Amino acid sequence: MGHVGIIANPASGKDIRRLVAYGTVVDNLEKVNIVRRLILSLAATGVSRITYMPEYYGIVTGAMESICRQHRPDIEISAADMCMTGTQIDSFQAAAVMAKSGVRCIITLGGDGTNRMVAKGCSHVPILPISTGTNNVFPTFVEGTIAGLAAAVVAKGLVTGIPAINHSKKLNIYKNNQLVDIAIVDAVVLKDTFIGSRAVWDASRIKRIVVTRGEPHNIGISSITGNLLPVSPGDACGVELEVGTGNLRLRAPIAPGLIACIPVRSYRAIKIGEVIEIAEACVIALDGEREVEIREGEKAQIELTFDGPQVIDAEAALQAAVKQGYSYIK
Known part of the structure; x- marks a missing residue:
């Protein structure tokens, strides 16, 4: 049995x-x-x-x-x-x-x-x-x-x-209106134009972050939002954060023993069902690994759901x- x-x-x-x-x-x-x-x-x-x-x-x-x-x-x-x-x-x-x-x-x-x-x-x-x-x-x-x-x-x-x-929550990743992948913790838009090494560890390459969860005790990219606008696994929301010059600089453990200083341009809570538009050449890392390439002229969407x-x-x-x-x- x-x-x-x-x-x-x-x-x-x-x-x-x-x-x-x-x-x-x-x-x-x-x-x-x-x-x-x-x-x-x-x-x-x-x-x-x-x-x-x-x-x-x-x-x-x-x-x-x-x-x-x-x-x-x-x-x-x-x-x-x-x-x-x-x-x-x-x-x-x-x-x-x-x-x-x-x-x-x-x-x-x-x-x-x-x-x-x-x-x-x-x-x-x-x-x-x-x-x-x-x-x-x-x-x-x-x-x-x-x-x-x-x-x-x-x-x-x-x-x-x-x-x-x-x-649990998840992020659906669409490329040119086709579902191509998912993330269960975070989707990170990087300045890169090709995948290269899969693991994400250089914070200077990050442009935007979308998370299903993020708390101060987390290790990884989600810790950035966790130290700013914490979201637990059971909360019916996520967070979108844009990295760049602004009035806020944040300290977060993006890898074990690696504490990075992150400049934050903007951040906000996002609702279940909300879709984030990506219209630029980039690589999207999913749960810490580069997975999806978006070329010039292509479009991507990141959708927050509760069907993980x-x-x-x-x-x-x-x-x-x-x-x-x-x-x-x-």
Whole structure:
């Protein structure tokens, strides 16, 4: 009873910001440790099946093999039926395959970029994001054992709806009136005219910022708005900010250990459904990575919506499950 997906990105937490900033490296051995605890928690609470994203390091298989024989769980573990590319597309494809195969929730190990790709493929399936990336505004630091327990009570249908499972916001990116991509935290209009290095770390390249959320304790571009006009994940609004010469200069942590001084020309709250027009050659970075090129003569739009992925709050899920008596042994 219960079917859970695991998407562990072996590349998360290893981009150029490790060289230009001071981010913690979450190596793949630690991801194996986290997944091992996930498996044991899922099995202990009666989850019968795990589907995982295949990847070049073998995080999930390594976790299972490293569990001693005495604690080896009786649980079906299989790889998602997909072709590996070794790129971020794998997270999208894995989420889509899992959604079609009937998983009841998906646990992710990665940062904002990993979860953006999962959000594009997971459809209606709720996700439980564990932070192992560089920018970790969307995922949270949750211990693997607790994450496994929370995922289990959702997968088994013991808890549903808010506050255990919450809707999130997203930004739809349109190019010449065609939907081309999404962001779950921020879309950043850069002065660049080609993608180049994907990670965004140079604040001097930023022209405009549109965020679904941004709070003072965040790390990344969303921290700029978070230190000026904070917006929480549940607020029915976002923020648009224009960078440039003005009366305001702002200090914000745009990468781990990297505190930048940002000149702010203007800023304002934006409503759900509002569309921001972009009519200039630029590159739009999504959740910290350059993704969309807008050439001269092309137009882009950024739309704020509240139809992002459903997100599991591990603490709230377990609180709700306890009220249902899930921890009683029968």
